[in-house]
Amino acid sequence: MKGIRHLAEQLNVSIGTVSKALNGRHDVNEKTRKRVLAAAAKLGYAPNQSGRSLRQGSTNAVGFMIEFSPEAAANSDNFFVGLVEGAQSALARHALDLVVLPYSTQEDSFAQLQRIVARRLVDALIISATLKVDPRIEYLGHANIPFIALGRSDSGGKHPWIDLDFEGVAESAIDRLVARGHRRIAIALPDNETNLGYVFLNSYRRALKRHGIPFTPRFVFRGRSSEAGGYDIGGELVAMERRPTAILLVYELLAMGLYRRLSEAGLSPGRDIAVIGFREGPQARFLSPTLTCFRMSLHDLGVTLGESLLATLPAFSSVYPLGTVQKIWPLQLVPGESDNFSVERAQASR
């Protein structure tokens, strides 16, 4: 007493006809189609997704795997919310569902990925927070399931990915600082295994080199990507002799803690040390002095992720151009007051 069979009996047609009517096939009379559609709406019928997926061999859904760990929950910003919103709107245009699959904290994340793929829970995947060597990418390549990665990786080869323009960010930040006379420029990186840290560090070193500034290992800080991590870095900073005159922070939240620790030491960003943050987020907006940082459209990146993934789906290869997407996503510098500090002015005023 349910499903397409019920609907068919109600209308005195075969289930095949009902299916064809609902799926817009042309070998069904326009009049009967109307009847079927009306009855389906009236009875609130929609085809059972399991049956449909089983027959068609595809689930009509795309998965976005995201880490929802407790610490992510505590420190979270709007990063993934914006991405999901964008990707979802891109995919919805093609009648694909986007489902967010949170990594369980109770199981190895690679094992979860394997299970999801092996069970054919979704047709394609968006993964994020790529590692320098990331088993997921190798696996997805062999498993022959379309996917796109947010973040580069040394693993895999010609798989599609989009990553933020860390080179551009490091370059324009360092250019800006050097132009104000800074030579002792520090950087704060996350202490996890994500590829982001490596790429950012390399970009930083390259930018320094362009200005003939030697790389100083003790100017590289690593810590938790949280307010507390920023506080700790601030502590190290104030305790240093010949400390850096500027610092580049890879996470917004680091700025919150750094500001706090500096002010405890009677120091102020923009006056005693230049601070540049990385991605503008919801919290640092309210800092004073305002934080110089980099801005991007999360929605647009989400849309691009979705569309790039569509391009890899066989069913949409006609709509979207082929070729593996490997994109660098640009960010715009948002000038604030936190890097106003000029070494020359400071020395002149002594």
Added chain:
Amino acid sequence: MKGIRHLAEQLNVSIGTVSKALNGRHDVNEKTRKRVLAAAAKLGYAPNQSGRSLRQGSTNAVGFMIEFSPEAAANSDNFFVGLVEGAQSALARHALDLVVLPYSTQEDSFAQLQRIVARRLVDALIISATLKVDPRIEYLGHANIPFIALGRSDSGGKHPWIDLDFEGVAESAIDRLVARGHRRIAIALPDNETNLGYVFLNSYRRALKRHGIPFTPRFVFRGRSSEAGGYDIGGELVAMERRPTAILLVYELLAMGLYRRLSEAGLSPGRDIAVIGFREGPQARFLSPTLTCFRMSLHDLGVTLGESLLATLPAFSSVYPLGTVQKIWPLQLVPGESDNFSVERAQASR
């Protein structure tokens, strides 16, 4: 060349035996089970979810429907991240998948719910942001699918829900303010249709009444639930004659804007006006003077949501006690400096 059939041929057993071995049935020799499990692990086999769901009539997944609108993305805090993390960990313990289903902005949200239910995409649902009259609740009741709502509603009857303790919050906030001599106490509510606004307003009125303070309609502010909304409210506030001496904010972000607008007018929270925020979030943590607000464990609420939902699933009725859960979730007051302002002291010092 795939699926359970492949595995069975490889092992020279029937597909039925393979299935039974993997599902822990007793009518399979322990030795063959070992062989099956080993082969499955080696070949990376996991049962196709569509086939499995079709046969079993259940998907083994729970859906958490969340609005990922652009403005939600812009203003977002960690609210849902924490909830999802908690719910996921509760459900994972019983081998249930949690999938987050973002409402598309391109389709009516009720229609989306209907589709998801009719297609049997998930076995049960968590819905949030309930409305005063919420068609989703009526529908889910009739559709005979287990669900739990985060938020009360006038719709439906004995359906399971959990909601925050707005009464308790309003009461302890108003008690605190009245004890400091305040009588002109304002409240800032969201301008949307969620039930939250109604419940909070009623709680506020009841708390005032308990202290014999008449309700003043012009002390009820409504606006966008964003920093800008708080800024606007601040503007109204400073322009008022005989303005309130205290205000209760329903959203954390309102505090950010309010602080900003007040400081533009040379006023300061805690000195010129008492401010109490509602839910402690990631941004207001960094306000100065610190915001008096209310704290809760998002993780624990998520866990409770998950477990309460489990209790409504037929398959788990033995594990969890029956009965529809209708819970009020408590919050703890976190004293800050923003409500230090005492009317008596202020008057005395004049």
Added chain:
DNA sequence: ACTGGCTTCGAAAACGTTTTCGACTATATT
């Protein structure tokens, strides 16, 4: 030697849908 029970397995049905293919009708073409 027969019965009964226990263990282990395979054949086959069923889940709800889509899709192929052939059949049938009505219309158009010769």
Added chain:
DNA sequence: AATATAGTCGAAAACGTTTTCGAAGCCAGT
């Protein structure tokens, strides 16, 4: 009038899995 064509529909197979049921084998007890 015969034939081709287009339009409309239904029967049936197939997707991958779980589960029921019966069969087969083995052992113990009589």
